Amino acid sequence: MKLRPPTPWGSAQILASGLLGLFLLLPVVALFATLSWEDFLGGLRNPLLVPALRLSLVTTASSLAIVVVLGSLLAWRVARNPGRVSRWLEAVAQLPAVIPPAVAGVGLLLAFGRRGLLGAWLDRHGIALAFTTPAVVLAEAFVSAPFFVQAAIAAFRRVDENLLVVSRTLGASPFRTFVRVGLPLAAPGLVAGAAMSWARAVGEFGATLFFAGNLTGRTQTMPLAVYTAMESDLRAAQALSLVLVAIAFALLFVLRRMGPGMALPGTEARRA
Amino acid sequence: MLEIAVARKIGPLDLRIDLSLNRETVLVAGPNGAGKSTLLRLLLGVLSPDAGRIALDKKVLFDAERWIDVAVEERELGYLPQDYALFPHLDVLGNVTFGLAGLRRPERLHRAGEWIERLGVGHLERRFPAELSGGERQRVALARALARDPRALLLDEPFASLDPVARRELRASLRAWLFEWRLPALIVSHDPADAVLADRIAVVERGRIVQQGTIDQLRGAAASSFVAGFAQEPG
Numbered sequence: 001m002k003l004r005p006p007t008p009w010g011s012a013q014i015l016a017s018g019l020l021g022l023f024l025l026l027p028v029v030a031l032f033a034t035l036s037w038e039d040f041l042g043g044l045r046n047p048l049l050v051p052a053l054r055l056s057l058v059t060t061a062s063s064l065a066i067v068v069v070l071g072s073l074l075a076w077r078v079a080r081n082p083g084r085v086s087r088w089l090e091a092v093a094q095l096p097a098v099i100p101p102a103v104a105g106v107g108l109l110l111a112f113g114r115r116g117l118l119g120a121w122l123d124r125h126g127i128a129l130a131f132t133t134p135a136v137v138l139a140e141a142f143v144s145a146p147f148f149v150q151a152a153i154a155a156f157r158r159v160d161e162n163l164l165v166v167s168r169t170l171g172a173s174p175f176r177t178f179v180r181v182g183l184p185l186a187a188p189g190l191v192a193g194a195a196m197s198w199a200r201a202v203g204e205f206g207a208t209l210f211f212a213g214n215l216t217g218r219t220q221t222m223p224l225a226v227y228t229a230m231e232s233d234l235r236a237a238q239a240l241s242l243v244l245v246a247i248a249f250a251l252l253f254v255l256r257r258m259g260p261g262m263a264l265p266g267t268e269a270r271r272a
Numbered sequence: 273m274l275e276i277a278v279a280r281k282i283g284p285l286d287l288r289i290d291l292s293l294n295r296e297t298v299l300v301a302g303p304n305g306a307g308k309s310t311l312l313r314l315l316l317g318v319l320s321p322d323a324g325r326i327a328l329d330k331k332v333l334f335d336a337e338r339w340i341d342v343a344v345e346e347r348e349l350g351y352l353p354q355d356y357a358l359f360p361h362l363d364v365l366g367n368v369t370f371g372l373a374g375l376r377r378p379e380r381l382h383r384a385g386e387w388i389e390r391l392g393v394g395h396l397e398r399r400f401p402a403e404l405s406g407g408e409r410q411r412v413a414l415a416r417a418l419a420r421d422p423r424a425l426l427l428d429e430p431f432a433s434l435d436p437v438a439r440r441e442l443r444a445s446l447r448a449w450l451f452e453w454r455l456p457a458l459i460v461s462h463d464p465a466d467a468v469l470a471d472r473i474a475v476v477e478r479g480r481i482v483q484q485g486t487i488d489q490l491r492g493a494a495a496s497s498f499v500a501g502f503a504q505e506p507g
Contacts, residue, residue, distance in 0.1 A: 162357040165318055168344035169351040170371030170420060180370070184361045 031245060035238050043239020051217040052225035053243065059133065059221060060201040063140035067148045067201075068194055075152030076178060079159075090153060097146035104142055105210025112138065112211070135212035136219050140201035147200050151193025155186035188258065195255055202247060274424045274456040278314050278324035278334070285310060287479035293424070293456035299470035300460045301502055307479040308460045312428055315458070316351060317344040328423050328456075350422030350455075354429045356413035358401035364388060364412050365397045371420045387415040391449075407438040414446075418453070425450075425457040431466065443469065464502050475499050 078086040113130040167177040205223040212219035229237040274293040287307040313319040326334040368384040391411040431439040483495040494500035
């Protein structure tokens, strides 16, 4: 067999793929390549790390729980009841994805801050949110919600209506139908959405800084700790960054593993 | 006994159906868009009639005047959708026990096993729907519907997704089962060959029943060109 010479179109694809691939990879490689093992271990001993990591895990777990529980119900509603209200809800749930995080932070402050729309009322009842740990959770939930909601709506829409009708004729209430049929069939999409949403929450920086501040142990999450460390010690910032990268890699790995297996149990994937 | 008197307008369709079934099988035939599927949705309770009444034995499922509209899950109807709609994430046993949630576990398994056995799919209990043939799926779906002891059966194009051989075989089985169960059964179909299943045929066109009777009666005095075509001698 004779190899065909590459066409200009083919060459352009190869060149573009190589360029973009390298561009995306290089910063990540740089994070690893420019740090010695000793510097890394030294960076890990930075006093910022442990409180920031703990805070990040606690707040993102909380924001994820809020987003998944409320988001699943919203997504089910939207997916099963197409109409004007649903289109509005879907658009509203998409909104934070196109708002710059810093703007989201200002918005959250103006809504929940001491003199904010709702914050003033909360303040009169002795509840202050801004610059507290709950504010971090709110900021993370705000920016990460669209990632889960969008995936959940798509996953729920793929559930065959006929299965839901049959479930009802078999005596299952709408709630039981949701739990026994809707959730398991949409599970792969929900998990993928939750993972993307969680990744976005872990990386949240702008909204948190504006709405919750940068207080060690209370509102200083990992990205804010990296920012703080940068001011004094680049190596420490790099070590903290590597911890975040490791988390991201672990997540990506899990998602890729699930990727082709996103099919339902009992379908093609199972037979293979 | 299933008594139906419903009216519903959806888009271009103006449906008005009066039909009652004793312990017999009625085939609802008609061209596409005649309102057959809408009728099923009204009976199931997925869609509400604008007016009318549906009663099953002594139980009123819908009554527009008395504001009665019984929820889908409380209608005690056995439903076999066109593609059988087996739950892909549950195995055969899981599909059949799904509808037996009210029973204790041993009883649930016993009852499900009994029906799976009766419909000749006992050897497939642990298989998933994707691993079953079309005919096996239909049997499982029937077992699932019947294990709940429904008061009436609704079957939507029961053989449309089968190949000709399985179709002939299952049609013969279903005929024997329907005779044995003696439930009011409503079969929606556009296949004249399904007429052998039914005691009576009701032809629906543009939302109305245009003619009712046995296949011979229809053949003798067809009220429309669809009826004439449907009741034609095969071959």
